[in-house]
Amino acid sequence: MKSLTVATIQTHPVFGHVEENIEAALEFIPDDCDLAVLPELFSTGYQFRDKTEAMGLAEELTGNAETGAATKRLTRAASESGTTIVAGLAEKDGDRLFNSSVLFRPDGSREIYRKVHLFMDEKSIFTPGDLGFPVFEACGTTIGMMICFDWIFPEAARSLALAGAEIICHPSNLLLPWCQAAMVTRCQENMVHAVTSNRVGTENRTGTTDLGNSATEMIGGELVFSGRSQIVEPQGNILSSLNATETGVAVATIQIVEKDKQFTQRNNLFEDRRPELYWS
Ligand code: ACM
Numbered sequence: 001m002k003s004l005t006v007a008t009i010q011t012h013p014v015f016g017h018v019e020e021n022i023e024a025a026l027e028f029i030p031d032d033c034d035l036a037v038l039p040e041l042f043s044t045g046y047q048f049r050d051k052t053e054a055m056g057l058a059e060e061l062t063g064n065a066e067t068g069a070a071t072k073r074l075t076r077a078a079s080e081s082g083t084t085i086v087a088g089l090a091e092k093d094g095d096r097l098f099n100s101s102v103l104f105r106p107d108g109s110r111e112i113y114r115k116v117h118l119f120m121d122e123k124s125i126f127t128p129g130d131l132g133f134p135v136f137e138a139c140g141t142t143i144g145m146m147i148c149f150d151w152i153f154p155e156a157a158r159s160l161a162l163a164g165a166e167i168i169c170h171p172s173n174l175l176l177p178w179c180q181a182a183m184v185t186r187c188q189e190n191m192v193h194a195v196t197s198n199r200v201g202t203e204n205r206t207g208t209t210d211l212g213n214s215a216t217e218m219i220g221g222e223l224v225f226s227g228r229s230q231i232v233e234p235q236g237n238i239l240s241s242l243n244a245t246e247t248g249v250a251v252a253t254i255q256i257v258e259k260d261k262q263f264t265q266r267n268n269l270f271e272d273r274r275p276e277l278y279w280s
Helices: 018-026 053-059 069-081 148-152 154-162 179-190 214-219
Strands: 002-010 033-039 084-093 096-104 110-114 135-138 139-147 167-171 192-198 200-203 221-227 228-233 238-241 248-256 262-264
Touching: 002 192, 033 167, 033 192, 033 248, 053 084, 053 096, 069 084, 069 096, 084 139, 084 167, 096 139, 096 167, 110 148, 135 148, 139 154, 148 154, 148 167, 154 167, 154 179, 167 179, 179 192, 179 228, 228 248, 238 248
Parallel strands: 002 033, 033 084, 139 167, 167 192
Antiparallel strands: 002 248, 084 096, 096 110, 135 139, 192 228, 200 221, 228 238
């Protein structure tokens, strides 16, 4: 059994104020923390007007390119604090843009996940992720990443769990109000921990947000981010959380029992699966 201190950090990014957004988020990382998770697109803000605007704010994460402001600063913060940091960033790779999540280890190395399931107008800006659902060894355990709307596809969390993730880091900019409850189920059905780190505040940079169904009534023309960041353990208990409007950090000490998928004496979560009977 391994004990880890994890933190979910909830911020209020101001669109395009990259340096301020980075410093505001880093302020919340507590001392003696093993893993801190920041929101999706935490340094730039969410609602890009077009791909050109997003390109101007995106950072290169692979190859030998000079890295951008957030990558440099988070690499340094992870090294100085000894904390593994996971954060959502806009990534440029040639002429493609990805909505990515980056894991920064204290030793200076980093890993990437590119959002597979793009939400609404993200489809006009970003390329869907092309790296699948990898898992990584970090802070003494196995970590998987997914981003915001990936929550509605149970295959995302399941893929990470099957690959061995013990903690799912989930940077988010949530709009619909259902994710926080759904993540409780994702944790139970996969026997994993999840750290959902959401933002608060509003953005209204394009004037219209028509979701084309009942969700439009909930969201209207302005994007209102729903906060309520949370840390959930495998039995579905919410160990620590923030409210819908505050910025700050919620911390929990979690116990990791590695590769334990025994649900009852006679039920193993993975061994009892019947994939030959499932529609793909
Ligand atoms: C979302 O996926 N950011 C709603």
